[in-house]
Amino acid sequence: MSHKQIICLGLESSCDDTAAAIVRRNADGSADILSNIIHTQTDVHAPFGGVVPELAARAHIEYMDQMVAEALKTAQLTYNDLNLVAATSGPGLLGGVIVGLMSGKAISLAHDLPFIAVNHLEGHALTAGLSHGIEPPYLLLLISGGHTQILQVNKVGQYELLGTTIDDAIGEAFDKTAKLLGLGYPGGPFVEQYAKQGNPKRFNLPRPMKGRKNCDFSFSGLKTAVLLAAKNIQPITQQDKYDLCAAFQAAATDVLADRLKRAMLLFRENLNVTIDSPQKLIIAGGVAANQAIAKKLTALGQQHNFELIVPPANLCTDNGAMIAWAGITQYLNGNTNNLTAPPRARWPLYE
Numbered sequence: 001m002s003h004k005q006i007i008c009l010g011l012e013s014s015c016d017d018t019a020a021a022i023v024r025r026n027a028d029g030s031a032d033i034l035s036n037i038i039h040t041q042t043d044v045h046a047p048f049g050g051v052v053p054e055l056a057a058r059a060h061i062e063y064m065d066q067m068v069a070e071a072l073k074t075a076q077l078t079y080n081d082l083n084l085v086a087a088t089s090g091p092g093l094l095g096g097v098i099v100g101l102m103s104g105k106a107i108s109l110a111h112d113l114p115f116i117a118v119n120h121l122e123g124h125a126l127t128a129g130l131s132h133g134i135e136p137p138y139l140l141l142l143i144s145g146g147h148t149q150i151l152q153v154n155k156v157g158q159y160e161l162l163g164t165t166i167d168d169a170i171g172e173a174f175d176k177t178a179k180l181l182g183l184g185y186p187g188g189p190f191v192e193q194y195a196k197q198g199n200p201k202r203f204n205l206p207r208p209m210k211g212r213k214n215c216d217f218s219f220s221g222l223k224t225a226v227l228l229a230a231k232n233i234q235p236i237t238q239q240d241k242y243d244l245c246a247a248f249q250a251a252a253t254d255v256l257a258d259r260l261k262r263a264m265l266l267f268r269e270n271l272n273v274t275i276d277s278p279q280k281l282i283i284a285g286g287v288a289a290n291q292a293i294a295k296k297l298t299a300l301g302q303q304h305n306f307e308l309i310v311p312p313a314n315l316c317t318d319n320g321a322m323i324a325w326a327g328i329t330q331y332l333n334g335n336t337n338n339l340t341a342p343p344r345a346r347w348p349l350y351e
C-alpha cells in the first residue's frame, strides 16, 4: 500500500443527484471527507413519480458547476490543492453521465491532473472502506431505485455477481407502490411510514423467487399483486393504505432475507470458510435507509455469523465522496489516466 496523501475531487451525475465531493486519503491509509455537496432533483421528478432522463440531464448541467465550487469552498481548498479528479462514467442515464464525465475531464485537463473514470457500482461497492475502513472480502447488498444486486467483493477490482433482479429494482417497487396509493415521491420513506400503522397479514402477497436455488430477485409480480389487491377494495381508505404498505414491505423484506440467506451460504462456499468464521455484510443504496429491512437483515446476519454494516445514509445514497474514494483506490491500483473513457449507459462490474 502506498504511503502517499491524495486529495481527490469526485463527481456524480448518473441518476437524479448532482454531486461533488473532496476526499483526502491520508498517508496512513485513513480517509477524510473534506466536503460532500449534493443537489437532489426531487422537485423536478416528483410530478412524474419517477426520474425523467431529459429533465435530469438538464438539471445536472445547471447545477454541476455550483456543486464543484461549493465542494472546494467547504473544503477550503483551490484546484491547486487537488491531486486527482474522478467522475462517474457509467452505468446510468447517459445524458447525466456525460455532464459529470465531461466536467471531470475538463477540470483534469485545465489543471493538469490525472483523471479516473469511475464505475458507479464500484463507488457503492467500496464505500465501506471510506466510512468504516473495511477491506474485502465481504458480501455487498446493493438496494436502490436502479439496482438490486448481491455482490461478492473479493478484492478491489474483483467483483462477483451472486444475484440480481430479473425485472424491477426494489426501490422502483417501493416507488410504484407509493405512486399507486398516491403517497408522494420518492416513495420508499412514505411506504415505510405507512407500514408502521398497518397490518402486514391482511393481504396475502406473493414472495417472488423465494426458495429458488440461485440468489436472484423479481419484484414486478409483487408490484402487480399490490395493484390487484388495491383494485379489489375500492374505494380505498387510509387504513387500507396502511395495510397495503405493511403487506408490501413485509413481502419485499422477506424476499430480500431469503435471497441473502442463499448468498451467505454461497459466499462461505466460494471462500471455503465455515459458519465459525465471522464475515461481513455491507448494505448500500437508498433502500438501506429502511429500518424494518435493516432489523430483519441484522437478525439474519446474526444467525449466519455475518456482521451487518450500513454506511451512514448520506454515503449509502448517491454521492460524490464514494466516487472520489473509488477514484483514489483505482489510482493507487495503478490506473492513472482515463481521459478517453466513454460515457456508458451499461457497465457491469463483474465483466
Ligand code: KG4
Pocket (backbone or CB within 6 Å): 015, 143, 144, 145, 146, 147, 170, 171, 172, 174, 175, 186, 187, 188, 189, 192, 285, 286, 287, 288, 289, 290, 291, 316, 317, 318
Ligand atoms: O440510492 P438512491 O438514493 O438512488 C438511486 O436509485 O440510485 O435510492 C433511491 C431509492 C428510491 O427508490 C427510494 O424510494 C428508496 O431508495 N428509498 C427507500 C427508503 N428511502 C429511500 N426505500 C424504502 N425505505 C426507505 N426508507
Ligand code: ZN
Pocket (backbone or CB within 6 Å): 120, 124, 144, 285, 317, 318
Ligand atoms: Zn447509486
